[in-house]
Amino acid sequence: MTAARAKTVELRLPSRLGYEKVAMGTAASTAKLVGFRQERIEDLKTAVAEACINAIEHGNRLNEKLSVVVILSADDEGLEIKVMDDGKGMNALPIKPDIDRKMHGEEDPRGMGMFLIQALVDEAEWVVGANGKGSYVRLVIRLDKDETEV
Amino acid sequence: MQTDTKSRIDQTTSPSGQPVTVLRFEGDISSVSKEAVIGSYQSLSKTTVKTVLLDFTKVEYINSSGIALVIQLLMEAANAGQKVLAFGLSAHFQKVFTMVGITKYAGLFPDQTAALATV
Numbered sequence: 414m415t416a417a418r419a420k421t422v423e424l425r426l427p428s429r430l431g432y433e434k435v436a437m438g439t440a441a442s443t444a445k446l447v448g449f450r451q452e453r454i455e456d457l458k459t460a461v462a463e464a465c466i467n468a469i470e471h472g473n474r475l476n477e478k479l480s481v482v483v484i485l486s487a488d489d490e491g492l493e494i495k496v497m498d499d500g501k502g503m504n505a506l507p508i509k510p511d512i513d514r515k516m517h518g519e520e521d522p523r524g525m526g527m528f529l530i531q532a533l534v535d536e537a538e539w540v541v542g543a544n545g546k547g548s549y550v551r552l553v554i555r556l557d558k559d560e561t562e563v
Numbered sequence: 564m565q566t567d568t569k570s571r572i573d574q575t576t577s578p579s580g581q582p583v584t585v586l587r588f589e590g591d592i593s594s595v596s597k598e599a600v601i602g603s604y605q606s607l608s609k610t611t612v613k614t615v616l617l618d619f620t621k622v623e624y625i626n627s628s629g630i631a632l633v634i635q636l637l638m639e640a641a642n643a644g645q646k647v648l649a650f651g652l653s654a655h656f657q658k659v660f661t662m663v664g665i666t667k668y669a670g671l672f673p674d675q676t677a678a679l680a681t682v
Contacts, residue, residue: 430594431566434624455655462626512664516638522631525663529627532662 419486428473433465456533463526464496472498491555502541502548566591568599577682589621592629600632620651
């Protein structure tokens with residue numbers, strides 16, 4: 414992101430499941446303004462929703478006194494999204510779900526959020542905040558050449 | 564803020580004359596959808612129902628918790644020897660279901676007619 418030319422939108426969500434849809438809608442509107450194709454907007458919506466769900470459930474542990482902050486920064490190259498919470502952050506890297514193990518009860522059917530995030534955006538980075546608080550996930554989705562020519 | 568999931572159970576017949584049960588979902592499929600997804604599936608007879616179609620035509624949002632419920636349904640259906648097919652997913656959610664491997668255990672079809680043609 415080129416800070417000087419970035420257009421920024423900031424959201425503050427309550428830590429209640431369902432509010433990730435507010436972030437999805439805002440991310441979709443911003444991505445449309447930037448010029449993304451609908452297919453990429455759908456990818457972004459799912460990635461943002463899963464990042465917010467992780468922040469609400471695992472970061473803020475559903476504590477409604479805490480907020481999840483979503484910052485969307487758009488420039489000519491694409492969109493960067495930071496989803497911040499008050500948790501200690503994710504130390505584990507996303508693993509590809511093994512459907513056979515899930516179907517045989519050897520792996521929890523849940524736990525696909527981080528994998529989906531990583532698979533659907535161009536960059537995904539989980540950052541542990543200083544002093545064990547204020548962690549965030551940073552997502553980047555880039556405009557491709559075809560999109561910028563439209 | 565989380566939208567309730569509605570579900571409805573229909574009975575139909577495939578072109579080859581096989582009885583087929585259709586679970587039709589409406590709304591979001593998320594962590595609050597357990598009763599609509601698993602509850603409605605578990606209300607079906609394990610002995611008489613051999614093929615189950617999942618209708619996602621009126622579903623706009625599915626998150627990872629909702630996908631986990633679909634996997635749980637597939638797991639129970641596999642244990643009961645039932646065949647499961649799905650239709651009506653948007654192109655995006657067809658991609659997501661493929662990414663997580665669901666297509667290995669449930670065929671995805673554009674609509675009910677296409678799904679029934681394979682039964």
